[in-house]
Amino acid sequence: KQWYQRRVRGAIGRTMVQGRTYGPQITVHRLAQPDKPAQPIFTQISEQVVKLPSPDLRLPSRAWKIKLIGEGADDAGGVFDDTITEMCGELENFVVPLLCPTPNRGASTGQNRDQYLINPDSTSPEALLQYRFLGILLGVAVRTRKPMDIHLAPSVWKRLVSLPLNTQDIDSVDSLFVSSI
Numbered sequence: 001k002q003w004y005q006r007r008v009r010g011a012i013g014r015t016m017v018q019g020r021t022y023g024p025q026i027t028v029h030r031l032a033q034p035d036k037p038a039q040p041i042f043t044q045i046s047e048q049v050v051k052l053p054s055p056d057l058r059l060p061s062r063a064w065k066i067k068l069i070g071e072g073a074d075d076a077g078g079v080f081d082d083t084i085t086e087m088c089g090e091l092e093n094f095v096v097p098l099l100c101p102t103p104n105r106g107a108s109t110g111q112n113r114d115q116y117l118i119n120p121d122s123t124s125p126e127a128l129l130q131y132r133f134l135g136i137l138l139g140v141a142v143r144t145r146k147p148m149d150i151h152l153a154p155s156v157w158k159r160l161v162s163l164p165l166n167t168q169d170i171d172s173v174d175s176l177f178v179s180s181i
Contacts, residue, residue: 023056023064028083031070042087042096046133063140081146087137088150091116098122098130102153103174110175115153117173 026048032038049057049064057063066079090096100119104110122131138160141148155169171178 023059023062024052025067026064027067027069029069040087040090040095041083042090042130042133045083045087046130049136050129050133057136057140058143061144063136063144084137084141084146085149088148091134091150096130098127098134099152103177104172107176111172112153115151115173117153117156 026045028041028044029038030041045064045066052064062080064080066083068079087096091099094100098119099116100121102112102115102117105113105115118131137148140146153173155165155173158165158169167178
């Protein structure tokens with residue numbers, strides 16, 4: 001395990017951009033305007049970040065700097081962290097429908113009832129760009145060593161690293177399905 005962690009850290013370190021404390025500025029409108037409600041923060045940031053070149057995001061602390069429109073906050077790191085937390089909340093509260101609860105939650109049975117799966121119904125071009133941004137967010141979390149407050153089921157993590165799923169993995173998110181086969 002330590003060997004693997006050293007290899008991963010080494011690979012991340014070799015691709016890290018040094019000499020900058022934050023990346024490009026991203027603008028966010030958190031406050032609703034009288035004529036229209038505010039878009040989810042996840043949507044606002046994803047639309048800007050997916051257009052950036054990958055090397056611009058390979059920084060040791062903040063991949064981008066947040067400018068809050070209409071607010072006096074200056075992003076010295078706290079605003080960046082706050083928006084990451086808010087985006088995780090938007091994902092888990094279905095404001096942005098990229099995730100769905102495990103079937104075990106709906107059935108009130110089995111494990112991982114408080115976990116989320118990738119939403120198979122979110123397949124629009126906009127959703128696919130948002131999934132790309134979710135991947136960028138996960139990469140930024142690994143690169144900066146700042147964990148995200150997002151509760152993905154273990155089977156999602158396994159698939160993200162190309163590990164095969166087995167019956168126990170399926171049972172951990174949908175025990176009624178497994179008991180029916």
